[in-house]
Amino acid sequence: MRIVKLKKENLFPFLEVISKEADLWAPVKKYEDKHVFKAVEDFSEIDLDYQRTIIPPRRILLPPKTNMFEATQNTYKEDFSNVSKKIIFGIHACDVNALVIMDRFYNFAYDDPYYTRARENTLILGYSCWPDEHCLCKSTNTHIVTEGYDLFFSKLDTHYLVWIGSSQGDDLIRKQPSLFNEDISDKDIQTYLNWQKEREDAFQAEIDFIDMPDLIELKYNDPLWEELGKACLACGSCTNVCPTCNCYNVYDKPILGKNASKIVRCWDACTLENYSEVAGGENFRENRADRLKLWYTHKLQAYISKYGKPACVGCGRCIVSCPVDINVLTVGKTLSGEKVDAFWKRFNLQVKKEVRK
Numbered sequence: 001m002r003i004v005k006l007k008k009e010n011l012f013p014f015l016e017v018i019s020k021e022a023d024l025w026a027p028v029k030k031y032e033d034k035h036v037f038k039a040v041e042d043f044s045e046i047d048l049d050y051q052r053t054i055i056p057p058r059r060i061l062l063p064p065k066t067n068m069f070e071a072t073q074n075t076y077k078e079d080f081s082n083v084s085k086k087i088i089f090g091i092h093a094c095d096v097n098a099l100v101i102m103d104r105f106y107n108f109a110y111d112d113p114y115y116t117r118a119r120e121n122t123l124i125l126g127y128s129c130w131p132d133e134h135c136l137c138k139s140t141n142t143h144i145v146t147e148g149y150d151l152f153f154s155k156l157d158t159h160y161l162v163w164i165g166s167s168q169g170d171d172l173i174r175k176q177p178s179l180f181n182e183d184i185s186d187k188d189i190q191t192y193l194n195w196q197k198e199r200e201d202a203f204q205a206e207i208d209f210i211d212m213p214d215l216i217e218l219k220y221n222d223p224l225w226e227e228l229g230k231a232c233l234a235c236g237s238c239t240n241v242c243p244t245c246n247c248y249n250v251y252d253k254p255i256l257g258k259n260a261s262k263i264v265r266c267w268d269a270c271t272l273e274n275y276s277e278v279a280g281g282e283n284f285r286e287n288r289a290d291r292l293k294l295w296y297t298h299k300l301q302a303y304i305s306k307y308g309k310p311a312c313v314g315c316g317r318c319i320v321s322c323p324v325d326i327n328v329l330t331v332g333k334t335l336s337g338e339k340v341d342a343f344w345k346r347f348n349l350q351v352k353k354e355v356r357k
């Protein structure tokens with residue numbers, strides 16, 4: 001691995017060079033403090049001073065709705081029209097780690113060509129961040145990256161330290177090598193170490209993920225799940241914003257005037273009532289409590305045994321999106337025996353009081 005230095009004023013000239021052969025996606029402000037990743041041509045739109053985007057970068061690789069193939073009675077033709085060369089710039093460490101999990105998931109037993117082709121054509125340029133009160137990535141050890149990126153930019157006072165994580169990342173540097181400097185001084189190193197220490201100390205939220213798999217098993221029949229189910233709105237917000245959720249549905253879309261259909265793939269969520277419904281109307285998880293238990297089992301237990309790490313990367317999106325405070329932080333703390341001040345807790349206490357009346 002090689003580390004080089006880039007002056008801050010040379011960032012946009014570098015992006016200009018590398019975006020000539022690929023679509024450049026970057027964080028931009030949508031409204032107030034909300035940000036999204038979008039394809040940009042005007043670099044002045046790029047806003048690197050953000051905490052988390054509303055929807056994670058997986059949307060760029062697998063859009064909420066995409067056509068997989070066109071089918072007739074006897075033939076089918078695959079559709080990879082959504083695949084193009086892309087560069088995603090400004091991804092935080094937690095989201096880079098999420099893509100690593102998705103890479104393993106989509107290649108674990110069977111290769112998913114719709115993901116892998118998009119991933120093979122996408123370069124990842126990570127960017128350092130500063131935690132807010134909702135960031136849990138230090139607890140999941142995803143506040144740092146060791147893989148999954150082509151370049152990673154750490155911001156110093158007047159420069160960026162740029163980690164080169166792949167041969168493709170090195171190729172990007174070589175497109176305009178005069179912009180970079182390999183002469184990293186002791187002062188640069190000390191500045192970086194001080195920044196890292198300050199950042200480590202800035203994390204406010206934490207839970208013990210080491211015990212989570214055992215706690216999920218031990219408390220699988222705990223009344224907690226029914227409490228959560230009573231307050232849950234089953235809106236699917238948590239699954240839509242989670243950077244490692246991968247549930248999807250498939251439906252036929254007939255092509256008018258043609259004896260064929262498009263076979264469309266769209267995002268789905270295991271927290272939604274109809275997700276587990278099968279032919280004949282049978283629903284194996286009609287109860288919201290059962291659906292929440294499934295989701296948290298996947299996030300905090302099942303993925304660890306298969307992929308070596310939890311499916312939660314501590315990005316905080318579920319914390320800021322759930323209107324009733326059902327999220328990894330409140331659920332994890334409750335599983336650990338801690339008391340939490342959450343709407344779903346207050347809701348259930350109020351229900352119990354009204355029942356007693």
